[in-house]
Amino acid sequence: MSIPQPAPLVVVMGVSGSGKSTVGAALAQRLGVPFEDGDDLHPPANIEKMSHGIPLDDHDRHPWLEAIGEWLASHDERGGVISSSALKRKYRDQLRHHAHRVQFLHLHGSREVIAARQATRPGHFMPPSLLTSQFATLEPLAPDEHGLVVDVAQPVDVIVQEYVDRAVTSPQPPTTEES
Numbered sequence: 001m002s003i004p005q006p007a008p009l010v011v012v013m014g015v016s017g018s019g020k021s022t023v024g025a026a027l028a029q030r031l032g033v034p035f036e037d038g039d040d041l042h043p044p045a046n047i048e049k050m051s052h053g054i055p056l057d058d059h060d061r062h063p064w065l066e067a068i069g070e071w072l073a074s075h076d077e078r079g080g081v082i083s084s085s086a087l088k089r090k091y092r093d094q095l096r097h098h099a100h101r102v103q104f105l106h107l108h109g110s111r112e113v114i115a116a117r118q119a120t121r122p123g124h125f126m127p128p129s130l131l132t133s134q135f136a137t138l139e140p141l142a143p144d145e146h147g148l149v150v151d152v153a154q155p156v157d158v159i160v161q162e163y164v165d166r167a168v169t170s171p172q173p174p175t176t177e178e179s
């Protein structure tokens with residue numbers, strides 16, 4: 001008899017425009033757990049700053065990551081999916097501090113693919129000009145981090161299925177099928 005696994009607790013991470021909100025919502029629906037868009041937890045000053053084309057710094061992101069960490073902690077038992085760029089290792093460490101079993105789903109894509117997607121959603125507060133700093137800040141999952149990497153250049157339902165096929169709910173190092 002298999003041991004019951006807790007409901008998944010997932011942070012969908014990646015640069016702006018990688019599909020975190022879209023994939024996160026679809027993944028949560030597939031897993032039957034709540035979804036939260038991490039962008040809704042930013043302090044207003046952060047949205048204001050990004051809207052003016054100024055990248056956030058560590059100081060700006062700290063309270064936002066605390067809010068995301070608190071959401072994760074409050075969903076530790078029943079599971080959930082939340083979107084958060086979580087670009088640096090130390091940001092992910094901050095989130096793990098709140099919920100050590102959290103797993104990361106890194107939506108990985110080329111600058112070309114992601115810039116093209118950003119261009120299709122005019123009106124979003126995040127200007128495409130910030131994509132360069134997003135990629136410059138991004139630190140991929142390290143071998144000891146619990147999570148996996150998927151290629152965003154495929155349909156949303158394929159990305160969700162790939163998570164379902166490859167994810168394990170107990171801590172494992174990240175895996176990738178990238179060449």
Ligand SMILES: Nc1ncnc2c1ncn2[C@@H]1O[C@H](COP(=O)(O)OP(=O)(O)OP(=O)(O)O)[C@@H](O)[C@H]1O
Pocket residue numbers: 014015016017018019020021022023039083117118120121126152153154155156159
């Ligand atoms: N796999 C996909 N295939 C095609 N289009 C996609 C895919 N994933 C997301 N998109 C589209 O790309 C755009 C960016 O996606 P989304 O807003 O979910 O990204 P995001 O990472 O949440 O962005 P941000 O963090 O800047 O809010 C949207 O217009 C969305 O519909």
Ligand SMILES: O=C(O)[C@H](O)[C@@H](O)[C@H](O)[C@H](O)CO
Pocket residue numbers: 015016017039056061084085086087126
């Ligand atoms: O860490 C950051 O720089 C921010 O969280 C951004 O990534 C945005 O929140 C988001 O992606 C909206 O476009």
